Amino acid sequence: MKTVISLAREEFLGGLRNRWILIYSLSYLLLAIAISPFSLAGLNILGMKAVGKVLSALINISLYLVPLISLITSTVAIVGDRETRYLEWLMSNPVSERAYLLGKFIGLGLSIAVATLLGFGVAGWFVILFLPPEDVSKYFLLISVALLLSVVYIAMGLLISVMSRTRYHALGTGFLIWFFTVFIFDLLMMSFLLSILNDPLIATLVATLNPIQGIRLNMISVIDPEMTFLGFTGVGELRENVWLVLGTSQAVVIGYTILFAGLAYLQLRRQDVI
């Protein structure tokens, strides 16, 4: 366990120096600053409760940015160590494949969590200033859900990293997966399912196979437990089965994380270190 902590610490410190994580954190920060005061101030003047608007904007941002930064950093993590010959040397020490992978996973997760908290944090300051305490707690719950999305994409990225021979290959694969899960999957899946099933509940459950959709539903449920955001479907069948949908989506996200991390471990053990 001490080995895992030592490696995670180094990965975390290295992550904080990673320019992609800095860019990510700064983008978040700017977007969050831009969204929060304008939304809150403008809508409050009109007498509207602004939390939904602010948080839904942050949800949309995080659903693009969190998977992207998680994949960028994790896909190069192991293949990068291999290319710099660091892995060759490290793995001849009393470091098991499990400790190495766990150290990477925890260190990367923490560095992305800190960067996310920094970005969300500034927006959070506005939220705390303007909103009642119950909305503040929703805000922090939202951050936790965003971090869950990060975890599944880090596991996915590490699997890609273990299987790639160059960092360009790894980054390219990561970017394709990001593009597919963010933009393509829903178009394909929803049009296909709705054309043959005509059952919004089953269609929604299948859609949660995409972790981004699952996390989106969880985020929406945080700020709008009645699911009115989802329109007709939301107020109808989904509202009655909300726990089934949320439970399935969470199980899928956790399942993917275990699956990808497990496959990465097996592949790392099976193949030559260099």
Added chain:
Amino acid sequence: MEAVLVENLVKKYGNFVAVNGISFRVEEGRIYGLIGPNGAGKSTTLRIIATLLKPTSGRVSVFGYDVVGEADKVRRIISYLPEEAGAYKHLTGYEYLELMAKIYAGDGYREYVERGVELAGLGGRIYSKIGEYSKGMLRRLLLARALMTLPKLAILDEPTSGMDVVYATEIRRMIKRINQEGVTILLSSHNMLEVEYLCDEIGIISNGRLIAEGSPQELKERYGGENLEEVFTNLVRSV
């Protein structure tokens, strides 16, 4: 006791045979050198012994532990210095030794760090960032790291690679000293003078095969050279 036992070792990459049926043994407490031309299979053999590559066939054990089935146990008793090695460039040399010592020793790591600092011989530069080190300084640091834990077996791939004469001489002394403290050494080198000075026994590899083995003196007598360089050249040309 045998520190290293290699039996009919084969390593293939697709159709390319990097190591083709090599067998040798290294007795505990000895310095064994593998020499051979570029691409002969030296580094591949060392990497298999260091648990980094999986053999295609054959068997390799280190102090009785199988390098495939008991890789974790092997890694506990060896140190490996690759020909080219990376390190965390944002750490100082001292922090780097500390990090690695903790992996080996947990709370009792300070003794290892002290020995590492002494072996590295970098003076005040041990507190500089590794990214600011010259190639020679980095090599010294990595070698110090490899030897500071007094492993049962140190595997050194081209230990003086890229070093000037003064550094290289110091490194050879360091290797001799550590060996006298009971560490078995397995090394590869292109430098015949170095091999002759350091090694008790030598294995000459060419095209993935072990073509000769013995002490420097035995090899000179057997193959008729005045020095190891001549023995080596004659042998490699004749294969």
